[in-house]
Amino acid sequence: MREESSVSQGQTFLEDVVGRIDDAAKKLNLDENIHKTLRTPRRSLIVTFPVKMDDGKVRIFTGYRVQYNYVKGPSKGGIRYHPDVTLEEVTALAGLMALKCAVVDVPFGGAKGGVACDPKNMSTDELERLTRRYTYMILPLLGPEQDIPAPDVNTNYQTMSWIMDTYSMLRGYTVPGVVTGKPLQLGGSRGRHTATGRGLAYVTESMLQKLGVDIGGTTVCVQGFGNVGMNVAKFLNDDGCKIIGVTDMTGGIFNADGIDMRNLVAHSEKNKCIRGFPGGQFVPDFREANRKLLSTKTDVLIPAALENQITESNAPEVKAKVIVEGANGPVTRGGDQILGRKGVPLVPDILANSGGVIVSYFEWVQDIQAYLWSEQEVNERLKNLMAGSFDQVWEFAEEHRVTLREAAYMLAVDKMAEVTKLRGIFP
Ligand code: NAD
Secondary structure (H helix, E strand, O other): OOOOOOOOOOOOHHHHHHHHHHHHHHHHOOOHHHHHHHOOOOEEEEEEEEEEOOOOOEEEEEEEEEEEEOOOOOEEEEEEEEOOOOHHHHHHHHHHHHHHHHHOOOOOEEEEEEEEOOHHHOOHHHHHHHHHHHHHHOHHHOEOOOEEEEEOOOOOHHHHHHHHHHHHHHHOOOOHHHOOOOOHHHOOOOOOOOHHHHHHHHHHHHHHHHOOOOOOOOEEEEEOOOHHHHHHHHHHHHOOOEEEEEEEOOEEEEOOOOOOHHHHHHHHHHHOOOOOOOOOEEEOOHHHHHHHHHOOOOOEEEEOOOOOOEOOOOHHHOOOOEEEOOOOOOEOHHHHHHHHHHOOOEEOHHHHOOHHHHHHHHHHHHHHHOOOOOHHHHHHHHHHHHHHHHHHHHHHHHHHOOOHHHHHHHHHHHHHHHHHHHHOOOO
């Protein structure tokens, strides 16, 4: 029988991440001193800065950059623009990045950044001024050998271009390797934009194979239809899966016969949301749509929006046979325990959505080499790395009779601990 970890109701996202590191350390019987270093972030920067808005008024914004760990190499992690961004959320996401880089053996530590703002209600000019000023404010932490941002929720290749340009202007020469997720023309990598979704599709296929389920006709529900959700839905649909439910901030689309993905993608790219798509039953309230999505009978459920979506309160409603985490931290520790009791297997975020950071690593390598790889080379290397990591986590879970989440965390913590031990504690 598996040992239950002590999870109290209502833990925060950061407490969940640290609690999972603690659980892994306990199971690994990790040295207490090493454990202490792994459960705390190294550097946290809070910045408050003025931005001139289009109406001539100045608004003050608060931003963050947290370097959770750089024991294996430069710290790496996305930048999020969202009204709910806090230091605690950014720290939790930075911790997940460190664990993710460790589990897939990418030579980076983990970082994350964010600005508390409402990008949906800001003009492109305002977003550019905010991005450039935020970059200036966190400049002491940035650099291709130090800390490398990438896109996350509500940021994209354009945001990365502005960061790269601002950093380069302040250095006096062009530095493509300071960010990843850039456009190709600025030193981006082929395949980076779709890498997280592609990687998620690979691990979903691997998981279904292990469970002996044929991918053809497999039903899939996806929460969130941005970079991650849209791409994984597209790839799985191309593989023969039937996408029967999709939600975003504007509501949800449901169609038991399968949603026409080509049309939904075109609609979403044109309208920047799924609202108004005619090919299914539309639920206009996103909370209601999410409730319906979680309780839809489906083979695979992919939460690909934000953290804390499947919790103690709604996990009992989940009808999916398998969950593959597209977002970072979509299932809380309490939610995990309920899904475990219900026997719903789950591929954890730090493994499942690592395609983005893997191709970001490839982009960084290409920038250092000043040599562009072909898309086929990028995709093949991505598939090999993800397949190897999935097999390693699967075998570890079988051998130690733990869940895939526990296995992924144990492997990640063990790898970070080994490097920390070898390097020693400075001074
Ligand atoms: P995005 O901004 O491109 O898309 C987010 C999507 O989620 C949008 O469709 C939005 O409408 C929807 N959404 C937001 N809140 C929602 C809610 N409560 N219910 C339903 N839908 C909701 O962001 P993204 O880059 O796709 O990131 C999504 C998640 O994946 C985040 O957790 C992010 O940290 C994680 N992630 C992203 C990448 C990447 O390469 N972009 C890599 C790894 C992990």
